Amino acid sequence: MKKSIKFIFSILFLYSAVSAQQKSTLVVVNNSSNLDRKEAIISIGWPAILKSDPKIDTANFKVINSATKEEVPFQLEHKGLLAIQNLLLQVSVKAKSKVELTILAGKASPVKAKTYARYVPERKDDFAWENDKVAFRMYGKALEKTSEDAYGIDFWTKSTSNLIINDRYKKNDYHKDHGDGLDYYTVGFTLGAGGMAPYIKDTVRYSGNYRSSKVLDNGPLRSTFQLTYDEWNAAGIKVNVTKTISIDAGSQLNKIENLYTYSSSGKLPVAIGLSTRNETAKKLLLDKTGVLGYWEPVHGNDGITGVGAVTLDPLQNAIDAPKQALGITAVKNNVPYVYYAGAAWNKADEITTETAWFNYLKNFQQELKSPLKVVVK
CATH class of the missing domain: 2.70.98 (Beta-galactosidase; Chain A, domain 5)
Structure with missing residues (x-):
């Protein structure tokens, strides 16, 4: 009898543990406008996620589109701090409609990097950044009082969704189009x-x-x-x-x-x-x-x-x-x-x-x- 009771309690304990681990969170994204939103980035405060699932494992969760069952790309945003500040999701929502997403335990698929930013000391203190559509740079101190000096934001064209900044600086020939765009934009003063x-x-x-x-x-x-x-x-x-x-x-x-x-x-x-x-x-x-x-x-x-x-x-x-x-x-x-x-x-x-x-x-x-x-x- 005692063994049976212990067995039952063991089963209940394991069930509770598994249930806690498998807790899911529902996220509803509503588009009340007349414009379709294609691959938009939305931000959810991390405290709201923790309130729904206090035991969420940041290294073992994924986000699923409840209708299509496809994974949704995400990023944990820190804003320069140690603690997570926001959960970023990339979603498409038709005008006057909504999308339901589910956050649940499981290994997420890798998300291809679509944005990048870095200091470029090898090119006179440039700071360059890009996404899958466009690229830009700001000029640093080392460029001041030179013939190349300029004040505003520079724009680099690109015709690829791949990240190109590092490759262009490495080749040091970005004023010519080698098949994915170039820098021909003039900032000046x-x-x-x-x-x-x-x-x-x-x-x-x-x-x-x-x-x-x-x-x-x-x-x-x-x-x-x-x-x-x-x-x-x-x-x-x-x-x-x-x-x-x-x-x-x-x-x-x-x-x-x-x-x-x-x-x-x-x-x-x-x-x-x-x-x-x-x-x-x-x-x-x-x-x-x-x-x-x-x-x-x-x-x-x-x-x-x-x-x-x-x-x-x-x-x-x-x-x-x-x-x-x-x-x-x-x-x-x-x-x-x-x-x-x-x-x-x-x-x-x-x-x-x-x-x-x-x-x-x-x-x-x-x-x-x-x-x-x-x-x-």
Whole structure:
């Protein structure tokens, strides 16, 4: 009798243990907008996951689309901290519909790296980053006071979903297209592909190039890094800035969070800039609701680049200034300002016309205003 009771308790114990290990979490992603969301990156706070499954094994779980039974790519986001901050998922959700996902125990399939960022000391302190659509770089201290010096964000075209930064720097021949794109974009003394700087007395007040960098997360679905700058004099105002930039898989645009501190009172006027070319009829989108776009003239056999920027809040003004289009806004002292900026290349065969590019930017703003809603059960 005692042996039977012990056996029953053993079975119950094992059942309880297995049940605890196999606990699943339901995630519902709802798209209430009129736009299909294709391979969008969503972020779920890790505390919400822990609340549903306090014993989740971070090294042994996977995410399944409840309808298709296919695995969903994910990333544990740390934001430069030891503890996990968010669970990132890449999902597609049709307009006016929802998708249900299940988080359960099991070995997840490897996720192909679709984003990457790194400091490039071998190329005069460049900082370069990319995803499966586009690539960019910022210039460092070593480039200052040289013939190559430039201020804004540089754009590298690419026609492959593979990561190309390391290969291009290694070959040191990235101004020629070897089959996957090239760097033909000219930044010069402008804000390039969506940089920001103080705008005082109708003049852009540029900083020096960045001084230090820190990678906070590095793929596979999102890469985030910080760039810090030395204090500079902006028309009598002492200004400092730290820029936190992240790029998501599948996006043409970067998320840019700028934290300004400065010596004056009130708000600091700033400009978001898009470098323009010397042409008589520019293909510009200057929408003060918060959408800036420029479709460049064809650059010989290199193709056509489109650049753009999007804000969630309206701009004070949007103007076609010498050498660049500017979106004028203002930032508060020691309060982050977030906007989005990036580019496209017609020879990537996804966004091939001015209309397609401007529509992409407008839709991007609508997606910001109507984000996917996530519920963890």
